[in-house]
Amino acid sequence: MLTRTLRLTAIAHLFCQGYANKATLTSTIYLNPSRSRDPAISTTPTTLTMRQQHALDSALRVDQAGEIAANWIYKGQFFVLGRDPTVGPLIQEMWDQEKKHLAVMDKLQVQHHIRPTILSGIAKIAGFGLGATTAIMGKEAAMACTEAVETVIGEHYDDQLKEMECLPQEHPSVPLLKSIVKEFRDDELEHLDIAVTHHSQRAPAHALLSSVVGVGCKVAIELCKRF
Numbered sequence: 314m315l316t317r318t319l320r321l322t323a324i325a326h327l328f329c330q331g332y333a334n335k336a337t338l339t340s341t342i343y344l345n346p347s348r349s350r351d352p353a354i355s356t357t358p359t360t361l362t363m364r365q366q367h368a369l370d371s372a373l374r375v376d377q378a379g380e381i382a383a384n385w386i387y388k389g390q391f392f393v394l395g396r397d398p399t400v401g402p403l404i405q406e407m408w409d410q411e412k413k414h415l416a417v418m419d420k421l422q423v424q425h426h427i428r429p430t431i432l433s434g435i436a437k438i439a440g441f442g443l444g445a446t447t448a449i450m451g452k453e454a455a456m457a458c459t460e461a462v463e464t465v466i467g468e469h470y471d472d473q474l475k476e477m478e479c480l481p482q483e484h485p486s487v488p489l490l491k492s493i494v495k496e497f498r499d500d501e502l503e504h505l506d507i508a509v510t511h512h513s514q515r516a517p518a519h520a521l522l523s524s525v526v527g528v529g530c531k532v533a534i535e536l537c538k539r540f
Contacts, residue, residue, distance in 0.1 A: 389444025456513035470498035
């Protein structure tokens with residue numbers, strides 16, 4: 314489970330950024346055609362050290378792969394539970410956010426010339442399978458899956474923000490990238506809270522399910538960093 318400090322940090326950030334007003338979110342700059350020539354979204358640092366380049370490459374490769382997997386997890390859940398009047402709309406709402414995340418990550422991958430992971434096909438199959446299987450187990454199990462996945466992803470995004478401190482902050486793309494990572498982290502924390510509110514911890518064998526899903530996510534992160 315995410316630490317209390319991380320939760321409070323995210324909540325404070327949401328409040329300060331005016332989360333209810335989606336138009337103020339940083340990521341919208343990537344979805345606005347009129348901003349396409351802005352240096353912050355059209356250029357990448359060209360004087361990175363080997364360490365800095367590795368940090369940027371692995372971060373964006375993992376993030377893009379993670380958003381692919383998240384999309385397919387929610388697709389699998391919606392395939393099974395989409396007509397459920399209680400959780401169907403919630404799954405759709407979270408899935409819509411993940412679609413936006415992936416659209417932005419795809420643009421970041423191109424902007425910074427990052428090689429996509431070769432495991433994207435596996436991420437789609439595994440994500441759909443995980444989402445559909447836990448949804449078949451019941452609404453609580455689907456929410457437990459979301460809780461476990463978003464716990465790992467929230468922690469991962471928070472760790473990335475520390476790692477990105479090594480990047481040249483004077484280049485306009487770097488502060489923007491950090492702001493987007495913060496925004497997406499907060500979205501994932503919101504999904505986590507939704508899952509808990511909708512009884513994820515009532516799922517049969519909740520602890521075991523959370524452990525298996527969490528370990529799987531961590532292994533996937535390490536693989537995508539390398540491949």
